[in-house]
Amino acid sequence: MATPQILYCTCAHTQLVPPGEQTQLRTILGQIPDRVTCISDLCGYVARKSPELWTWAETDNLHIIACYPRSVIQLFAAAGIVLDPTRVTLINPRTTTPQAIAAQLGLDPNPSGIPPLASPPIVDAAAPWFPVIDRTRCVDCKQCLNFCLFDTYTETADGRVEVSQPLNCKLNCPACARICPEAAIIFPKYPEAPINGENISDETAVKEQIKVNVEEILGNDIYAALARRKARSKRKLIRTNLDPARADAERTHYLGNLSEPVVFRPTIPPPTTHSEEEN
Structure with a gap:
């Protein structure tokens, strides 16, 4: 080996x-x-x-x-x-x-006299925060696609949902994952299961929590709520016209009651002389 x-x-x-x-x-x-x-x-x-x-x-x-x-x-x-x-x-x-x-x-x-590896340079100006789809669970129901206001998701020619614009996603907002009926959306930096990618051991409990999340976020008429959001998204195709204050309010609301909040370090500008990938 x-x-x-x-x-x-x-x-x-x-x-x-x-x-x-x-x-x-x-x-x-x-x-x-x-x-x-x-x-x-x-x-x-x-x-x-x-x-x-x-x-x-x-x-x-x-x-x-x-x-x-x-x-x-x-x-x-x-x-x-x-x-x-x-x-x-x-x-x-x-x-x-x-x-x-x-x-x-x-x-x-417990090695002695060994210097720790140097911390690698940070090349992303902000924390890369975006969803990834667990294809073993996703059924392409398109609920995430219709819910997201920021064009993070698109539909392929064969009807599959994909994360085509990951950096469109709004930092610290996991709302699409909270309402995914199959718990198929992962945000790796999220602090709590199963959205953080932790294996799901109790399917019943997870599905019940998703029902609570859906009612909290979308109300009783899911399809009407999604239709309203989709129409709203179409009115916001020009990304520079997005309202940052509203995005902040939405992700704050949809974070739910975390036992511990997501903690991000301050934004660090990318190096100007070299990139991490060159090292």
């Missing part, structure tokens, strides 16, 4: 993994710096459909340290890539301690 190679996403725009654990993990990976590719945000690579994605997917014995495995699989799928489970191992640092990750990689969990 090939020597394990590591792709490590720090999800630099969020603090979904506590900073202390991030430092511990970077120190553990500092034992094998030549085998680690450290990136600031896998979602950004997917939004840009960066060619590195195909290179990584074709790497033998690749370990991807990112978020929930369902999220990672569907992120690569959004770029047209099917991850081969015989070649790729997925590790979730949101639920796995740095020491457990070290054990899985055969590394010292």
Whole structure:
């Protein structure tokens, strides 16, 4: 078997993994710096459909340290890539301690005298926030397409819904996922299940919560509400005319009652001299 190679996403725009654990993990990976590719945000690579994605997917014995495995699989799928489970191992640092990750990689969990890997440069001016569709659950009902006001979704010639304009999505707004009848929409940076990509263990409970969300957001007449939103969207085809205040109010309302809010770090301008993908 090939020597394990590591792709490590720090999800630099969020603090979904506590900073202390991030430092511990970077120190553990500092034992094998030549085998680690450290990136600031896998979602950004997917939004840009960066060619590195195909290179990584074709790497033998690749370990991807990112978020929930369902999220990672569907992120690569959004770029047209099917991850081969015989070649790729997925590790979730949101639920796995740095020491457990070290054990899985055969590394010292408490190395001394090892400098941590440097944090990768942040190249996305804002946190890449967009939905990915879990094709194992999606039935192409088009509820998300008709609901979204920002043209994030489109319908293909064969009737499939796809996320064609991911960066149109409004930061911190998961409303389409909250009302998806099949729980097929994932926002990898969302803090709570199942929208964050966590596996669904209780289908009944999830479907009941979706019913509550739909009634809260759309009311009793779903189709009439969707028709009104679709008409409203058509009146807003010129993106520069969107009302930022209204977008803020909508995503705040649709976040629901989170036990912990999504925490994003301040926006950081992209580097002017080099890009993350060149490193």
